[in-house]
Amino acid sequence: xxxxNENYLKLKAGxxxxxxxxxxxxxxxxxxxxxxxxxxxxxxxxGIPRPVADAMKDACExxxxxxxxxxxPPAQGYDFLLDAIAEHEFGSRGVTVAADEIxxxxxxxxxxxxxxxxxxxxxxxxLTDPVYPVYCDSNVMAGRTGDADSSGRYAGxxxxxxxxxxxxxxxxxxxxxxxxxxxxxxxxxxxxxxKQDLARWVDYARREKAVIIFxxxxxxxxxxxxIPHSIYEIDGAREVAIEMRSYSKTxxxxxxxxxxxxxxxxxxxGTRGDGDVSxxxxxxxxxxxxxxxxxxxxxxxxxxxxxxxxxxxVRDLVEFYMGNAALMKTELTAAGxxxxxxxxxxYLWIVCPPGIDSWGFFDVLLQKANVVSTPGAGFGSAGxxxxxxxAFQQRDRVEEALERIRQL
Amino acid sequence: xxxxNENYLKLKAGxxxxxxxxxxxxxxxxxxxxxxxxxxxxxxxxGIPRPVADAMKDACExxxxxxxxxxxPPAQGYDFLLDAIAEHEFGSRGVTVAADEIxxxxxxxxxxxxxxxxxxxxxxxxLTDPVYPVYCDSNVMAGRTGDADSSGRYAGxxxxxxxxxxxxxxxxxxxxxxxxxxxxxxxxxxxxxxKQDLARWVDYARREKAVIIFxxxxxxxxxxxxIPHSIYEIDGAREVAIEMRSYSKTxxxxxxxxxxxxxxxxxxxGTRGDGDVSxxxxxxxxxxxxxxxxxxxxxxxxxxxxxxxxxxxVRDLVEFYMGNAALMKTELTAAGxxxxxxxxxxYLWIVCPPGIDSWGFFDVLLQKANVVSTPGAGFGSAGxxxxxxxAFQQRDRVEEALERIRQL
Numbered sequence: 001x002x003x004x005n006e007n008y009l010k011l012k013a014g015x016x017x018x019x020x021x022x023x024x025x026x027x028x029x030x031x032x033x034x035x036x037x038x039x040x041x042x043x044x045x046x047g048i049p050r051p052v053a054d055a056m057k058d059a060c061e062x063x064x065x066x067x068x069x070x071x072x073p074p075a076q077g078y079d080f081l082l083d084a085i086a087e088h089e090f091g092s093r094g095v096t097v098a099a100d101e102i103x104x105x106x107x108x109x110x111x112x113x114x115x116x117x118x119x120x121x122x123x124x125x126x127l128t129d130p131v132y133p134v135y136c137d138s139n140v141m142a143g144r145t146g147d148a149d150s151s152g153r154y155a156g157x158x159x160x161x162x163x164x165x166x167x168x169x170x171x172x173x174x175x176x177x178x179x180x181x182x183x184x185x186x187x188x189x190x191x192x193x194x195k196q197d198l199a200r201w202v203d204y205a206r207r208e209k210a211v212i213i214f215x216x217x218x219x220x221x222x223x224x225x226x227i228p229h230s231i232y233e234i235d236g237a238r239e240v241a242i243e244m245r246s247y248s249k250t251x252x253x254x255x256x257x258x259x260x261x262x263x264x265x266x267x268x269x270g271t272r273g274d275g276d277v278s279x280x281x282x283x284x285x286x287x288x289x290x291x292x293x294x295x296x297x298x299x300x301x302x303x304x305x306x307x308x309x310x311x312x313x314v315r316d317l318v319e320f321y322m323g324n325a326a327l328m329k330t331e332l333t334a335a336g337x338x339x340x341x342x343x344x345x346x347y348l349w350i351v352c353p354p355g356i357d358s359w360g361f362f363d364v365l366l367q368k369a370n371v372v373s374t375p376g377a378g379f380g381s382a383g384x385x386x387x388x389x390x391a392f393q394q395r396d397r398v399e400e401a402l403e404r405i406r407q408l
Numbered sequence: 409x410x411x412x413n414e415n416y417l418k419l420k421a422g423x424x425x426x427x428x429x430x431x432x433x434x435x436x437x438x439x440x441x442x443x444x445x446x447x448x449x450x451x452x453x454x455g456i457p458r459p460v461a462d463a464m465k466d467a468c469e470x471x472x473x474x475x476x477x478x479x480x481p482p483a484q485g486y487d488f489l490l491d492a493i494a495e496h497e498f499g500s501r502g503v504t505v506a507a508d509e510i511x512x513x514x515x516x517x518x519x520x521x522x523x524x525x526x527x528x529x530x531x532x533x534x535l536t537d538p539v540y541p542v543y544c545d546s547n548v549m550a551g552r553t554g555d556a557d558s559s560g561r562y563a564g565x566x567x568x569x570x571x572x573x574x575x576x577x578x579x580x581x582x583x584x585x586x587x588x589x590x591x592x593x594x595x596x597x598x599x600x601x602x603k604q605d606l607a608r609w610v611d612y613a614r615r616e617k618a619v620i621i622f623x624x625x626x627x628x629x630x631x632x633x634x635i636p637h638s639i640y641e642i643d644g645a646r647e648v649a650i651e652m653r654s655y656s657k658t659x660x661x662x663x664x665x666x667x668x669x670x671x672x673x674x675x676x677x678g679t680r681g682d683g684d685v686s687x688x689x690x691x692x693x694x695x696x697x698x699x700x701x702x703x704x705x706x707x708x709x710x711x712x713x714x715x716x717x718x719x720x721x722v723r724d725l726v727e728f729y730m731g732n733a734a735l736m737k738t739e740l741t742a743a744g745x746x747x748x749x750x751x752x753x754x755y756l757w758i759v760c761p762p763g764i765d766s767w768g769f770f771d772v773l774l775q776k777a778n779v780v781s782t783p784g785a786g787f788g789s790a791g792x793x794x795x796x797x798x799a800f801q802q803r804d805r806v807e808e809a810l811e812r813i814r815q816l
Binding site: 005008018043045046049060070072073075106117119121179211252293296301 | 411452456474478515521525528529531542549618664680682687690694696697700701706
């Protein structure tokens with residue numbers, strides 16, 4: 001029998017969101033009358049901006065004619081989009097990122113799962129706890145961990161607990177680590193890292209010659225002008241950090257699929273004897289060998305986000321969801337809940353009522369309020385005692401959900 | 409310094425097609441007057457079918473409205489497409505594949521690179537020689553090989569030479585292997601495996617408890633009614649084979665991005681102690697953790713290939729390119745070349761003139777005829793002495809290329 005990758009067998013049952021989906025589906029089957037409101041998975045609900053849809057439709061029409069057909073896309077992406085990203089996502093904030101340091105992909109989830117491949121298998125990985133499960137699971141599947149203990153923590157990983165006590169700001173590891181996943185604005189806690197927080201991490205990474213994988217998928221949700229949108233706003237970060245971004249939550253691309261990752265050319269990886277090698281060249285090799293580029297109409301749609309009309313529409317979408325977040329924070333706090341996040345992020349991180357754990361509170365919210373949340377424990381053992389609510393919902397559904405939760 | 413995955417450093421310089429791109433670009437810069445005809449990389453040139461473009465445009469419009477918006481796609485794909493695939497790609501040929509055994513992706517290249525992840529790192533991999541480089545390179549990057557020798561063969565891989573002497577039909581390995589990559593119609597040789605050839609391989613895999621990864625990306629190009637389109641046309645194949653398909657070369661999706669992989673539920677992988685596990689469940693776990701589904705408009709476009717108008721248009725595209733292939737085979741043979749392939753595949757596998765190796769003939773074709781080919785040696789040491797020409801070009805360009813080659 002061909003032997004399988006037994007690292008997969010270390011994974012706890014079911015990826016978090018499919019598990020939530022199964023519980024919700026089971027409840028829906030047994031309670032067909034329930035009008036379930038989904039605020040669990042961070043999926044958007046509003047239409048993509050008109051200029052984006054029009055650009056995609058025009059691109060589909062282009063593809064239908066031999067004269068304007070586009071075949072295999074360039075491995076990193078079309079210049080029209082890479083140039084727009086370099087200018088509008090970075091240059092406009094005074095951050096230097098060259099177009100050829102940007103790698104388009106079909107999702108930040110894919111990039112955050114795949115980036116670990118270019119590092120040695122024995123590298124020590126640090127994760128915040130709670131954490132977006134993909135950072136963890138992809139390292140488990142690669143064989144960088146031992147088994148999970150009863151709390152769900154895998155042997156060999158370094159966990160950085162983010163709790164109310166430390167303001168959900170990840171503490172530096174006590175010893176050396178090689179690879180660090182940071183996410184700000186944070187999924188799931190909704191916390192943001194200040195310039196000082198990030199500078200502390202860049203200093204650590206420079207001192208320890210570690211690499212930071214910085215997930216900025218939610219940067220558009222930052223309201224506070226003092227909070228950095230890119231880790232490259234920190235001096236020296238180009239030598240230690242990879243940054244991921246996504247169109248999923250900005251332009252409503254969860255069903256369209258487009259994201260990008262920045263690998264600065266200064267960033268090096270070590271070898272056991274052959275000297276240092278550019279991680280940019282390694283990631284380029286990974287992507288050109290194992291990936292075939294982003295759909296042409298999708299790239300045209302993403303580029304339309306940078307037109308005046310497109311960027312205004314994206315801003316409207318973000319503001320709409322942040323209006324939800326503000327309403328949720330106000331109402332839930334008024335109802336007696338302790339609520340974190342929601343100010344610079346589309347997620348609220350809510351303390352469970354006394355005596356109920358997070359899967360328990362998930363079940364209460366589902367069964368009594370017919371509201372789907374995400375149990376904090378699904379993001380790690382330090383997420384126990386919390387649930388995450390997403391602001392990605394229509395306003396009337398948010399208001400209805402809040403009313404039902406108030407009546408619990 | 410965080411250490412990198414040194415397996416990457418074993419890779420020979422540059423993935424084949426970027427290398428060809430670089431040589432071609434250099435020639436174009438130094439010879440701006442040359443009208444270069446690209447017949448190297450297997451990229452299509454004709455527009456996507458009208459019904460496909462219209463379906464994609466309608467889907468983009470759907471996404472622009474809250475009422476018809478689609479967020480994260482289901483991990484395996486939408487039922488509307490999975491059901492259509494099960495019926496039209498398999499059921500119509502008397503092959504049983506259930507919709508939930510099909511996993512959509514954004515490319516057969518990605519799937520063929522990623523499938524090795526679900527197998528143990530010490531499994532013995534057999535590859536044909538010549539071979540599509542992704543099967544090889546993805547296993548090198550994963551660490552399943554030693555270094556390459558001077559002929560480019562990696563220690564630890566089992567190579568199955570496909571030459572004119574054996575009709576380019578891969579011979580069974582002399583000993584045991586665990587994982588076998590087969591491709592029919594073959595890229596690059598254009599050879600096809602008969603029912604008897606495939607049955608011999610299915611028997612081998614059943615006897616040796618090996619798994620076959622069968623790449624059927626070019627099945628639509630089969631003219632001969634006796635040649636199987638799916639490995640599942642062979643009895644017993646569901647217990648030993650994974651099959652990959654693509655819309656790239658059928659519906660012109662190289663720039664649209666959609667493919668699928670079939671993992672039958674009977675297919676098992678072994679463990680060192682915990683019994684056998686369904687590879688379907690492992691691949692599902694891999695895809696739901698590390699991938700986020702295919703763009704909604706793309707799925708709608710793929711589904712439109714199965715309408716009467718869509719399937720007629722796809723047939724027309726395939727017949728057009730096969731018209732090129734027939735013309736190329738006739739003319740090149742008349743010009744004195746020995747030519748294989750091209751009857752049931754869009755690729756021609758051409759013997760280099762005496763005394764010229766395959767990169768040498770590549771350079772002659774580029775510099776003297778301004779035609780881009782693919783050097784056979786880029787596909788493996790048994791590809792030395794051949795170049796591949798692709799039939800994916802406009803008819804007038806094919807005619808012009810043939811005229812120039814005749815005049816060499």
